[in-house]
Amino acid sequence: MKMNESWTDVTFNGRDPVYLQVVRHFKEQLATGRLEAGQIIPSRRELGAMLKINPNTAQKAYKEMEEQKLIVTEGNSPSRITLDDNLLRSIRSELISDAVDAFVVSVRKIDVPVEELLDIVKQKYLESNETERQVQEGGDQA
Amino acid sequence: MIEVVDIHKRYRGRSVLNGASFTVEKGQITCLIGINGAGKSTILKAIMGLTPLKSGTIRIDGQPMDKNLYESIAFIPDHLTMPPGMKLSEGLRFMQDFYQSWNANRAEELMKFFSLDQTERIGNLSRGTAAKFNLVLGLAQDTEYVLMDEPFSGIDMFSRGLIAEVFSSHLIEDRGVLLTTHEIGEVEHLIDRALLMKDGAICRDFQCEQIRSEEGKSIVDVMREVYQA
Numbered sequence: 001m002k003m004n005e006s007w008t009d010v011t012f013n014g015r016d017p018v019y020l021q022v023v024r025h026f027k028e029q030l031a032t033g034r035l036e037a038g039q040i041i042p043s044r045r046e047l048g049a050m051l052k053i054n055p056n057t058a059q060k061a062y063k064e065m066e067e068q069k070l071i072v073t074e075g076n077s078p079s080r081i082t083l084d085d086n087l088l089r090s091i092r093s094e095l096i097s098d099a100v101d102a103f104v105v106s107v108r109k110i111d112v113p114v115e116e117l118l119d120i121v122k123q124k125y126l127e128s129n130e131t132e133r134q135v136q137e138g139g140d141q142a
Numbered sequence: 143m144i145e146v147v148d149i150h151k152r153y154r155g156r157s158v159l160n161g162a163s164f165t166v167e168k169g170q171i172t173c174l175i176g177i178n179g180a181g182k183s184t185i186l187k188a189i190m191g192l193t194p195l196k197s198g199t200i201r202i203d204g205q206p207m208d209k210n211l212y213e214s215i216a217f218i219p220d221h222l223t224m225p226p227g228m229k230l231s232e233g234l235r236f237m238q239d240f241y242q243s244w245n246a247n248r249a250e251e252l253m254k255f256f257s258l259d260q261t262e263r264i265g266n267l268s269r270g271t272a273a274k275f276n277l278v279l280g281l282a283q284d285t286e287y288v289l290m291d292e293p294f295s296g297i298d299m300f301s302r303g304l305i306a307e308v309f310s311s312h313l314i315e316d317r318g319v320l321l322t323t324h325e326i327g328e329v330e331h332l333i334d335r336a337l338l339m340k341d342g343a344i345c346r347d348f349q350c351e352q353i354r355s356e357e358g359k360s361i362v363d364v365m366r367e368v369y370q371a
Contacts, residue, residue, distance in 0.1 A: 012330075012331050013360075014330055014331075014354075014360030014361065014362055014363075015354060015358055015359060015360045015363070016354060016358075017351045017354040017355040018331050018350075018351060018354070019351060020355070045311075045312060045315065048310040048311075049307060049310050049311050051310075052303075052306050052307060052309075052310050052331070052332070053310055053331050053332065054171060054309070054310060054331070054332050054333070054334060055310060055315050056169070056170070056334055057331075057351065060351070
């Protein structure tokens with residue numbers, strides 16, 4: 001199944017806490033629809049094995065997600081993704097806003113007029129969509 | 143908890159361990175990092191009572207090391223120490239005869255996990271396969287603690303992945319693990335705690351997630367501070 005592939009497909013960096021990188025990975029899966037509201041998620045042990053991380057780290061990631069109400073655990077049943085639509089929608093805006101913030105910080109140093117910047121962003125974005133489409137088509141033909 | 147307190151050792155007129163102190167907690171993976179010849183293996187041997195010390199104390203759950211503690215602490219040395227003429231199946235039997243803590247089911251599970259052939263002779267194993275069998279012999283003991291000396295050394299990339307998988311599985315969970323390495327790559331995201339050795343002592347001792355969130359540093363960053371200074 002495609003979802004399973006994307007699950008293990010995480011490259012961790014060494015500098016950010018691993019558990020936060022796991023939380024972020026979950027958010028990205030949610031924002032792109034690979035994980036859905038109400039879906040059962042793996043146990044912390046399974047997650048540890050899938051992502052090749054320490055079960056203690058998986059536990060910590062789940063605790064963080066529980067605190068953020070991203071996942072819910074009732075009694076002894078397995079944890080699930082929340083059904084709260086507002087929260088799920090806010091994740092997408094949160095990810096977009098974080099990415100844009102980082103972009104703004106680095107581009108501000110160059111002092112580009114905003115109109116020029118937006119044109120460049122738009123052009124680059126379309127180009128990268130185009131490249132991705134070609135790669136996918138190429139893959140289909142092969 | 144394994145407690146190592148102020149251990150000193152000299153070997154051929156050279157100071158090998160010079161006041162090393164640290165603890166290993168149950169349920170955590172602790173990694174002893176140091177350049178070649180730093181004394182990592184010597185520390186593991188000292189914990190197992192395999193090498194005499196000049197001074198210092200080592201306690202396992204409050205007890206000094208004695209022969210009964212070999213049932214609660216497993217040691218995986220950096221090479222296979224089984225007689226080369228034995229078949230792997232005979233090697234497993236050999237361990238079963240020696241250790242009450244031997245768990246035959248787990249041994250079988252591990253043999254399957256690493257795709258090892260029971261009928262092969264130990265002396266005919268390639269280096270990487272021998273390393274896997276060595277891990278089977280250590281991890282199939284139901285012990286509270288496991289010490290591993292360079293479990294990744296000399297092993298190809300795919301087998302490294304397999305071994306890393308063992309670290310995130312129930313085979314390790316809840317035990318106290320102490321491993322040594324001189325290359326952090328494979329274990330960077332697996333270990334809970336890092337001990338950096340320099341000049342025969344522990345010069346940095348930290349929880350990896352903590353150093354990432356509080357100082358934004360990777361383990362490699364801290365290693366650079368220590369070893370390139």
